[in-house]
Amino acid sequence: MPLIKDGRIVEDGWTTVADGEAVPADRPAIISFERWQAERDGFAGRNAALGVRVKSGTLAPAIAADLDRFALIAVEFPKFRDGRGFSTARELRERYGYRGEIRAVGHVIPDQYRFLVRTGFTSVEAPECTNEASWAHALTEITVAFQPSLDETQPVSLLRRRYGA
Amino acid sequence: MNHIAPGAQAGVYRYDEIDRQFVAERVEQFRAQVARRLSGELTEEEFKPLRLMNGLYLQLHAYMLRIAVPYGVMTSKQLRKLAEIGRKYDKGYGHFTTRQNLQFNWIKLEETPEILNELAEVDMHALQTSGNCVRNVTTDQFVGAARDEIVDGRVYAEILRQWTTLHPEFTYLPRKFKIAIMGAESDRAALRTHDVGVLAKRNEAGEPGFTFYVGGGLGRSPFVGKLIREWVAEEDFVAYLEAVLRVYNQYGRRDNIYKARIKILVHELGQEKFTAEVEEEFARLRGPKYRLDPELVAEIRKRFGAPAFETLPTVSDSFEKAKAQNAAFARWVGVNVAEHKAPGYAIATISLKPAGGIPGDATSEQMELVADLAERYSFGEIRVSHAQNLVLAHVRQDDLFTVWQALEANGLGTPNAGLIGDIIACPGLDYCALANARSIPLAQDISARFADPVRQQAIGELGIKISGCINACGHHHVGHIGILGVDKKGEEFYQITVGGDPTLTTAIGDILGPAITADETVDAIEAIVEVYLATRSDGERFLDTLKRIGHGPFKERVYAAH
Ligand code: HEM
Numbered sequence A: 001m002p003l004i005k006d007g008r009i010v011e012d013g014w015t016t017v018a019d020g021e022a023v024p025a026d027r028p029a030i031i032s033f034e035r036w037q038a039e040r041d042g043f044a045g046r047n048a049a050l051g052v053r054v055k056s057g058t059l060a061p062a063i064a065a066d067l068d069r070f071a072l073i074a075v076e077f078p079k080f081r082d083g084r085g086f087s088t089a090r091e092l093r094e095r096y097g098y099r100g101e102i103r104a105v106g107h108v109i110p111d112q113y114r115f116l117v118r119t120g121f122t123s124v125e126a127p128e129c130t131n132e133a134s135w136a137h138a139l140t141e142i143t144v145a146f147q148p149s150l151d152e153t154q155p156v157s158l159l160r161r162r163y164g165a
Numbered sequence B: 001m002n003h004i005a006p007g008a009q010a011g012v013y014r015y016d017e018i019d020r021q022f023v024a025e026r027v028e029q030f031r032a033q034v035a036r037r038l039s040g041e042l043t044e045e046e047f048k049p050l051r052l053m054n055g056l057y058l059q060l061h062a063y064m065l066r067i068a069v070p071y072g073v074m075t076s077k078q079l080r081k082l083a084e085i086g087r088k089y090d091k092g093y094g095h096f097t098t099r100q101n102l103q104f105n106w107i108k109l110e111e112t113p114e115i116l117n118e119l120a121e122v123d124m125h126a127l128q129t130s131g132n133c134v135r136n137v138t139t140d141q142f143v144g145a146a147r148d149e150i151v152d153g154r155v156y157a158e159i160l161r162q163w164t165t166l167h168p169e170f171t172y173l174p175r176k177f178k179i180a181i182m183g184a185e186s187d188r189a190a191l192r193t194h195d196v197g198v199l200a201k202r203n204e205a206g207e208p209g210f211t212f213y214v215g216g217g218l219g220r221s222p223f224v225g226k227l228i229r230e231w232v233a234e235e236d237f238v239a240y241l242e243a244v245l246r247v248y249n250q251y252g253r254r255d256n257i258y259k260a261r262i263k264i265l266v267h268e269l270g271q272e273k274f275t276a277e278v279e280e281e282f283a284r285l286r287g288p289k290y291r292l293d294p295e296l297v298a299e300i301r302k303r304f305g306a307p308a309f310e311t312l313p314t315v316s317d318s319f320e321k322a323k324a325q326n327a328a329f330a331r332w333v334g335v336n337v338a339e340h341k342a343p344g345y346a347i348a349t350i351s352l353k354p355a356g357g358i359p360g361d362a363t364s365e366q367m368e369l370v371a372d373l374a375e376r377y378s379f380g381e382i383r384v385s386h387a388q389n390l391v392l393a394h395v396r397q398d399d400l401f402t403v404w405q406a407l408e409a410n411g412l413g414t415p416n417a418g419l420i421g422d423i424i425a426c427p428g429l430d431y432c433a434l435a436n437a438r439s440i441p442l443a444q445d446i447s448a449r450f451a452d453p454v455r456q457q458a459i460g461e462l463g464i465k466i467s468g469c470i471n472a473c474g475h476h477h478v479g480h481i482g483i484l485g486v487d488k489k490g491e492e493f494y495q496i497t498v499g500g501d502p503t504l505t506t507a508i509g510d511i512l513g514p515a516i517t518a519d520e521t522v523d524a525i526e527a528i529v530e531v532y533l534a535t536r537s538d539g540e541r542f543l544d545t546l547k548r549i550g551h552g553p554f555k556e557r558v559y560a561a562h
């Protein structure tokens, strides 16, 4: 599936591995958080990067203890209307200081892209025949924001400000 | 009498170029979303929340557009624009809602981007008036004018408006989220029926702070908001709300639409556990990032400007004389006029509840008249009340008679604010796909039955609220007398409750007995009123009498004929 970063489709260096299938030892792989919990010792000597995929009901505190083991966290949106992932990403960044990639997977739409970026997501897995232009456009159509968020380092003030000013 | 410079609008937040740019960008964004829906790029399921967040609702017969009137305050210019839109795109009228907004009930989807464009010309929009986001914040319709005011809630309501606008984390909540804020001694905003009710007050040092009630709500399972924090300092205002919303966004139920409001979360977790979660989150969030800087508050306060009140004597001779000479005027003053904090001024409520009329409806002509009156006599400012009336908040007592004459001549002088004719009714089966029964015709019948203003005044404070189904858009649970539409084998029936109370002493009304027909309901109201009048002691309000004598006598009389 196409991977969106900075408003463009980019090469995806990660492989998502279904539960029960072998995890490649030599390249970045994403496993389910459930599998991680069951088989964590088996990954002890792993050199290649490891990522986990968490369900929308698995909130940031549940994965906090192991964060230094993951180079990527894929947060699932079962339906685009289920907005828990926005809080999860934000807590991973603000509360637990997570610096790796946070990826939105499942059902998200371009109209949510700005929110995803602002809550700390770095990439989005889009559906197969997605319109790339809509993702790029989603980052430019609104140029005013009213809250501090993760896409700026130093908020000017608590409320209204402009992007990129 | 043109003693106020045109354009010197008192209590309305003034947009600048950044605010305008934002609204313009949102219009273009919606235009593009409509185009993507039409091309099939967005599914109907995906488009629905996007259109809802732009105020566009699909009703029984047509689209409805709900326009935001932030905390119920607008300018004459804005009201004129609403009148114009009503004439051009609707049937020449609009409907003011219980959340201080305005709805047009007969809108075409393809015309909405154009309407939004026209609204943007006067710094208005329909943003976040629907959908699972933080909705338009409501407040006291007498804000900035009431004599019992302690803190001006507008400033904080505007802070909330800004902070919640396209909030990246809280735009896909489990369910809609409604906040009300009050800063006076009496609760005119039904705080404890909201997801969050904020009571603004001052400590001994005079600093503003806030009491938080969380988890109120009506609908299928009514709950009274619980006090979760007595004092949140001004600088923590945003951090605390952020904490409440984060707890809700993470733990609120998403498996069942009827259990998704925060009231259910508070109920299921229990008040203590919920409060502990919020406190924990708050302790983490509190800090420089979310600190509400007093300078920022001052800056926003400045954008509202302050009305340039003249120094007037407390008593106006011409006003006293007019009252003495004209009984109808005196009655209207007694019922619809409230005390203003500035000497010589008064607050006038314009009832949108004429006998036999549709509660909350106003024609384009009426809106224009009110806009003119506001411009001439009330600093160009109009408020919408949650009781679906309009308010001129700063009228000189000297001018009240002139204002009343103009209102009276245009069907807007009904003296029934807070009385039995001031009925709140949801759209019901006339518009709404979820309804069991009609609400509007019943409201019309009741107000026609009690049309006599002398009788209404004699009955005194009595609020009737009608909902066409259990979703409770008409707030029937908290009506002194509540009426709920139910379906009995395909026929419209109504269930009466008594004893509801929307103020800080919030109470959910109790069911009086079996549901009855519309005609019987009007008679039942009459019977309840008769029992009250016959048994009340001096100065006793309906609620007081009810408390003293209980339901028995009311029930007996209502169901005597059955
Ligand atoms: C076609 C029209 C409408 C439909 C289909 C509709 C639907 C609903 C539904 C389903 C709820 C329950 C939501 C929940 O508790 O989670 C609700 C609540 C509410 N509605 Fe409406 N509504 C309509 C029109 C209106 C109008 C015109 C008003 C205002 C005049 C209004 C005011 C409210 C209010 C204040 C509540 C909140 C009650 C609470 O706190 O639970 N609604 N509506």
Ligand code: SF4
Binding pocket: B426, B427, B428, B429, B432, B433, B434, B435, B436, B439, B467, B468, B469, B470, B471, B472, B473, B474
């Ligand atoms: S209370 Fe029921 S009938 Fe009335 S507007 Fe709400 S959903 Fe419709």
